[in-house]
Amino acid sequence: MPQLRDSDVWVNQAVQAAGIGIWSWDIAHDRIEISESGLVLHGLTADKAVNYRAWLMTLHMDDQEPAHQAIQRTLDERTDYLNEYRVVHPDGSVRWISCKGRGHFDEAGNPSRLTGVLFDITAHKQAEQALKDQHLVLVHMARVSALGELSGALAHELNQPLTAILCNAQAGQRFVTQALPDGDELRAILADIAADGLRAGNVVSRLRGLFKKGEAVQQALNINALVEEVAQLLRSDLVIKQVSLLLHLGADLPKTMGDPVQLRQVLLNLITNGAEAMAASAACPRRLQIGTSLHDAYSLEVNVRDTGPGIAPQMLEQIFEPFITGKPQGLGMGLAISRTVVAAHGGRLWAENVPEGGAVLRFTLPIMTELDP
Amino acid sequence: MTSAPTVFIVDDDLSVLKSLGRLVRSAGFHVAAFCSANEFLGCPKDDVPGCMVLDVQMPDLSGLGLQQMLSASGQGLPIIFLTGHGDIPMSVRAIKAGAVDFLTKPCEDKKLLAAIEQAIAIDMEARRVQADGAELQHRFSLLTQREREVCCHVVAGRLNKQIAYDLGTCEQTIKVHRMRIMEKLRARSLAELVMLAREVGMTPPAK
Numbered sequence: 001m002p003q004l005r006d007s008d009v010w011v012n013q014a015v016q017a018a019g020i021g022i023w024s025w026d027i028a029h030d031r032i033e034i035s036e037s038g039l040v041l042h043g044l045t046a047d048k049a050v051n052y053r054a055w056l057m058t059l060h061m062d063d064q065e066p067a068h069q070a071i072q073r074t075l076d077e078r079t080d081y082l083n084e085y086r087v088v089h090p091d092g093s094v095r096w097i098s099c100k101g102r103g104h105f106d107e108a109g110n111p112s113r114l115t116g117v118l119f120d121i122t123a124h125k126q127a128e129q130a131l132k133d134q135h136l137v138l139v140h141m142a143r144v145s146a147l148g149e150l151s152g153a154l155a156h157e158l159n160q161p162l163t164a165i166l167c168n169a170q171a172g173q174r175f176v177t178q179a180l181p182d183g184d185e186l187r188a189i190l191a192d193i194a195a196d197g198l199r200a201g202n203v204v205s206r207l208r209g210l211f212k213k214g215e216a217v218q219q220a221l222n223i224n225a226l227v228e229e230v231a232q233l234l235r236s237d238l239v240i241k242q243v244s245l246l247l248h249l250g251a252d253l254p255k256t257m258g259d260p261v262q263l264r265q266v267l268l269n270l271i272t273n274g275a276e277a278m279a280a281s282a283a284c285p286r287r288l289q290i291g292t293s294l295h296d297a298y299s300l301e302v303n304v305r306d307t308g309p310g311i312a313p314q315m316l317e318q319i320f321e322p323f324i325t326g327k328p329q330g331l332g333m334g335l336a337i338s339r340t341v342v343a344a345h346g347g348r349l350w351a352e353n354v355p356e357g358g359a360v361l362r363f364t365l366p367i368m369t370e371l372d373p
Numbered sequence: 374m375t376s377a378p379t380v381f382i383v384d385d386d387l388s389v390l391k392s393l394g395r396l397v398r399s400a401g402f403h404v405a406a407f408c409s410a411n412e413f414l415g416c417p418k419d420d421v422p423g424c425m426v427l428d429v430q431m432p433d434l435s436g437l438g439l440q441q442m443l444s445a446s447g448q449g450l451p452i453i454f455l456t457g458h459g460d461i462p463m464s465v466r467a468i469k470a471g472a473v474d475f476l477t478k479p480c481e482d483k484k485l486l487a488a489i490e491q492a493i494a495i496d497m498e499a500r501r502v503q504a505d506g507a508e509l510q511h512r513f514s515l516l517t518q519r520e521r522e523v524c525c526h527v528v529a530g531r532l533n534k535q536i537a538y539d540l541g542t543c544e545q546t547i548k549v550h551r552m553r554i555m556e557k558l559r560a561r562s563l564a565e566l567v568m569l570a571r572e573v574g575m576t577p578p579a580k
Contacts, residue, residue, distance in 0.1 A: 159458075
């Protein structure tokens with residue numbers, strides 16, 4: 001097959017077969033040559049000359065600046081160019097492109113040309129996104145199921161202010177029918193009704209903070225506020241399980257970056273697990289302690305410590321595997337999901353036994369730096 | 374025991390405790406409020422008539438636990454349980470242990486106040502029965518050994534003549550004893566005497 005020796009034909013056939021586009025940017029003349037398949041991938045046609053700006057404009061708006069910076073870096077630092085970006089075609093469809101290249105420099109060391117390949121990674125990106133979405137759904141379902149198990153206690157938490165409101169209103173109704181209603185008493189009743197109305201509203205908004213579904217968000221978080229919020233929501237559950245709760249929150253802790261809904265879920269899992277471990281054995285004292293502190297210069301630590309029977313040494317790692325549970329009605333997903341959530345936040349979740357008895361679950365979260373958005 | 378009935382309320386939720394106290398006061402009862410079972414136990418109280426309104430779920434010592442402790446120590450006002458999270462086994466347990474009622478929060482005021490009235494009535498009746506019993510015991514304690522002996526025979530339906538024979542004395546003496554017994558026990562008829570004797574558990578003489 002003599003024609004195969006002809007390198008142009010050979011390369012072209014291979015490139016077409018692979019669906020790869022090849023490109024070369026003549027920097028001095030600002031001209032980009034792109035193979036046929038590369039043009040198609042970018043939604044460009046061969047009838048127009050393409051320069052750097054025209055190429056950049058085919059990219060999704062959010063990806064233009066990062067792509068520009070990646071190219072600048074390649075030329076400045078003489079590193080290989082590697083970038084992934086979205087291209088918006090004239091019909092509005094979006095393709096994901098992976099682009100690789102290398103700079104060429106003249107004798108003076110100035111960049112003369114950037115050459116490389118690009119290929120379509122849309123399917124790969126879609127699969128990746130589907131996986132992410134599925135994980136989000138799984139995390140959400142685990143959260144809803146954990147809240148479902150707590151529904152009795154959560155209803156109680158809402159029922160308390162409602163009871164107080166009803167009793168106060170009924171007492172007020174009786175007081176006003178008296179010959180000489182006590183104005184101070186009535187004012188106090190109305191103030192308490194208002195306060196309990198707010199309290200009920202707070203319970204609902206805390207619940208909403210756990211039921212929320214959707215994209216994971218990243219925001220600056222005060223870990224102590226998050227701990228207090230979840231602890232308050234679980235107050236009734238702990239009373240029903242006859243568990244006393246102690247908070248040891250470190251003062252002036254730096255903020256962390258994260259998704260508040262998912263981190264609340266981790267706290268909820270760890271607290272209910274600890275409480276259940278103690279409630280399951282009649283003999284041990286039932287004290288749950290939640291602490292927050294600096295773990296090292298880069299991370300915070302949250303620990304949830306119980307006075308239950310502790311964890312068998314061979315189980316210390318296994319408890320984080322899915323479907324491993326000590327609870328008769330548990331799914332065994334709580335700790336597995338908590339670990340993936342903490343890991344996604346750049347932290348670590350692990351279990352230890354306390355020498356004096358009981359277990360402690362610890363997790364770290366990176367401290368927010370100025371580089372974080 | 375002239376003091377007005379007092380409703381003792383125990384609930385760990387301060388706003389619920391306060392509002393319950395107000396509601397009960399608005400219906401004209403005295404209220405003593407406590408935010409935990411231990412606070413209630415630790416507080417010295419006069420032995421006044423009344424009842425208790427207890428929250429079931431409380432930290433440390435639950436309402437049901439407090440009920441057990443109180444009934445074990447023999448001091449017990451009638452109890453009404455209030456719960457936000459009650460189930461049937463829990464209410465059965467409470468009622469079996471003597472609770473007057475088991476209500477769910479939030480609770481209609483009429484229901485709660487009716488239960489409180491009922492509980493106080495139960496307490497008053499128990500106090501009256503107890504006081505009557507103590508009074509009767511006192512009257513019987515005034516009897517001499519001999520009078521007690523004669524009384525046993527009388528309530529067993531024996532004639533003076535037979536009693537005199539059994540106890541080796543004369544009929545006239547028995548008549549005197551009998552008169553004194555009626556006086557001391559303030560019985561106006563033989564039928565009443567028999568009833569009183571039964572109330573204190575007096576048994577007929579061994580044959």
